[in-house]
Amino acid sequence: AQSVTQLGSHVSVSEGALVLLRCNYSSSVPPYLFWYVQYPNQGLQLLLKYTSAATLVKGINGFEAEFKKSETSFHLTKPSAHMSDAAEYFCAVLHGSGNTGKLIFGQGTTLQVKP
Amino acid sequence: GAVVSQHPSRVICKSGTSVKIECRSLDFQATTMFWYRQFPKQSLMLMATSNEGSKATYEQGVEKDKFLINHASLTLSTLTVTSAHPEDSSFYICSVGQYFGPGTRLLVL
Numbered sequence: 001a002q003s004v005t006q007l008g009s010h011v012s013v014s015e016g017a018l019v020l021l022r023c024n025y026s027s028s029v030p031p032y033l034f035w036y037v038q039y040p041n042q043g044l045q046l047l048l049k050y051t052s053a054a055t056l057v058k059g060i061n062g063f064e065a066e067f068k069k070s071e072t073s074f075h076l077t078k079p080s081a082h083m084s085d086a087a088e089y090f091c092a093v094l095h096g097s098g099n100t101g102k103l104i105f106g107q108g109t110t111l112q113v114k115p
Numbered sequence: 116g117a118v119v120s121q122h123p124s125r126v127i128c129k130s131g132t133s134v135k136i137e138c139r140s141l142d143f144q145a146t147t148m149f150w151y152r153q154f155p156k157q158s159l160m161l162m163a164t165s166n167e168g169s170k171a172t173y174e175q176g177v178e179k180d181k182f183l184i185n186h187a188s189l190t191l192s193t194l195t196v197t198s199a200h201p202e203d204s205s206f207y208i209c210s211v212g213q214y215f216g217p218g219t220r221l222l223v224l
Binding site: 043105 | 164213
């Protein structure tokens with residue numbers, strides 16, 4: 001079975017500092033991996049996704065993630081945190097394929113950005 | 116990508132009543148949609164896979180008779196919470212592939 005684990009339920013950084021949110025996956029097949037952001041009382045917004053093309057994936061709002069097979073990781077980074085980045089972040093792996101596959105989510109990481 | 120809407124955005128109902136939540140795919144014909152539930156401070160848990168023209172597939176532990184899913188067209192799936200109880204209060208989110216709706220906040224009094 002495929003799964004993802006997010007290390008750290010809560011991450012706090014200062015404004016302008018590097019953001020690093022960790023995600024490790026478990027999959028018996030080449031995975032499709034996703035990062036989402038969720039603001040309070042809202043749905044999920046797709047930040048970026050890995051679909052077996054380039055291992056370094058660039059997303060919206062300055063975020064990027066690198067797929068590392070040797071480490072079974074897909075960590076999310078942003079060079080400089082902004083106050084508006086404070087939110088809940090979810091890593092997910094696709095179980096199945098295409099639009100009929102289902103997403104399996106990690107536990108989520110709350111990002112706090114201090115002024 | 117697909118644009119997904121949900122209605123209503125929030126609903127309050129009395130215990131014992133039924134509530135219907137709609138999920139629409141606005142620009143994509145979806146043979147499959149997904150329903151998730153999210154409790155406060157928790158992750159999303161997949162409830163069921165909605166299949167156009169056939170029965171929904173429910174995840175283990177989800178009562179199919181309590182959470183009725185109908186996917187009558189390629190653009191609409193509905194989730195009906197029957198005989199709602201306070202413990203059903205949650206945030207319900209649907210998705211079309213990797214794209215999510217804005218969610219529906221259900222509060223059962």
